[in-house]
Amino acid sequence: MNKRLVHTPEGVRDIYGDEKTAKNIVEQLLQDKIKSYGYRDIQTPTFEFFDVFSKEVGTTPSKELYKFFDKEGNTLVLRPDFTPSIARCAAKYFMDENVPIRFSYRGNTFINTSDLQGKLKEVTQMGAELIGDASIYADAEMIAMTIESLYHAGLSDFQISIGNLEYFKGICAEAGLNEETELELRELISGKNYFGAEELLEGIHAGRRDKELLLKVSELFGTSAILEEAKREVSNKRSKNAVERLEKVYQVLCEYGVEKYVSFDLGMLSKYNYYTGIIFKGYTYGVGDAIVKGGRYDNLLHRFGKDAPAIGFVIVVDDLLAAMNRQGAVISGIESCQKLYYTEETFQEMLLESKRMRAAGKSVELLPEI
Numbered sequence: 001m002n003k004r005l006v007h008t009p010e011g012v013r014d015i016y017g018d019e020k021t022a023k024n025i026v027e028q029l030l031q032d033k034i035k036s037y038g039y040r041d042i043q044t045p046t047f048e049f050f051d052v053f054s055k056e057v058g059t060t061p062s063k064e065l066y067k068f069f070d071k072e073g074n075t076l077v078l079r080p081d082f083t084p085s086i087a088r089c090a091a092k093y094f095m096d097e098n099v100p101i102r103f104s105y106r107g108n109t110f111i112n113t114s115d116l117q118g119k120l121k122e123v124t125q126m127g128a129e130l131i132g133d134a135s136i137y138a139d140a141e142m143i144a145m146t147i148e149s150l151y152h153a154g155l156s157d158f159q160i161s162i163g164n165l166e167y168f169k170g171i172c173a174e175a176g177l178n179e180e181t182e183l184e185l186r187e188l189i190s191g192k193n194y195f196g197a198e199e200l201l202e203g204i205h206a207g208r209r210d211k212e213l214l215l216k217v218s219e220l221f222g223t224s225a226i227l228e229e230a231k232r233e234v235s236n237k238r239s240k241n242a243v244e245r246l247e248k249v250y251q252v253l254c255e256y257g258v259e260k261y262v263s264f265d266l267g268m269l270s271k272y273n274y275y276t277g278i279i280f281k282g283y284t285y286g287v288g289d290a291i292v293k294g295g296r297y298d299n300l301l302h303r304f305g306k307d308a309p310a311i312g313f314v315i316v317v318d319d320l321l322a323a324m325n326r327q328g329a330v331i332s333g334i335e336s337c338q339k340l341y342y343t344e345e346t347f348q349e350m351l352l353e354s355k356r357m358r359a360a361g362k363s364v365e366l367l368p369e370i
Helices: 017-035 083-093 136-153 165-175 179-190 194-203 208-219 226-233 237-256 317-327 347-359
Strands: 047-049 067-069 075-078 101-110 122-131 159-164 262-265 278-283 292-296 310-316 338-342 364-368
Touching (some): 017 122, 017 317, 047 083, 083 101, 083 122, 122 136, 136 237, 136 278, 136 292, 136 317, 159 237, 165 179, 165 208, 165 237, 179 194, 194 208, 226 262, 237 278, 278 310, 310 317, 338 347, 347 364
Parallel strands (some): 159 262, 338 364
Antiparallel strands (some): 047 075, 067 075, 101 122, 159 278, 278 292, 292 310
């Protein structure tokens, strides 16, 4: 029993020493850049009522939530992601606010899954939410801020891939798919299960052209040149409008000067069903999953009583640090702790010296001389 107590459960870990120092600095660098865009800190509870993250909200599946009960018998959950919490908070405290609201946050999220594949059950996330602005300029600001934040933290080799769920939804609507089938197909394509997607479409007797279009969305990725091809592939107005919005967002991103970090993926679909339009993910080498996830969720606040469009992103700090470590990225601001050794005779002198150095902003460890 004593041996077990010194270890952590599966999916969580201790962070200490130089690694924790690096994590603190990277979080501060990310926060500094986000703050420079006018985003203000918000803190929501680590656990909430179950309904905040229920199936109807379109967030993490119930089986992957850490659930428990309070003394009144209410079902509570540890937050699996921040967006529903912030949507709830915005609806509660900014119900009558009509101007755009900018939030930034930092904290840990918890996913109770046995299919870890090297992932942690508890991770630190940082991100931002822009509520009350439905424009392409809000989309571009969020993506540009993501890029600048990653670069400011010390990551230089990465790519932000952008999609628009409306493109896929337009094809589904044209094919006459109901909501349940659309969500099932979305989950299959998102999980790269193309054989399962093909089997589903055959099972509902989808038309040949509809089937081809729905399966081809996963092939529509690349530079901005892919947008013209994506537009040619469809005839419905909804999908065409989705591509045109991506084109406009790209033009604004060019004005920000961050276009070299941008690519497009019309087959990008998210497991979070609250996303409604523009979605994006950030990738780099050294980790197997996206280090950034974000998108527009124009209907989510309505579930908490406030009608307002919104867009946000999250950076998975643990994955970002792992990538930076494997790439040998330099984290600015890390200074080694200096050591001063004292004897009984020199203690007063070394104490004064350590005070002087600390006043100058240095880290000093005062140690007995052996």
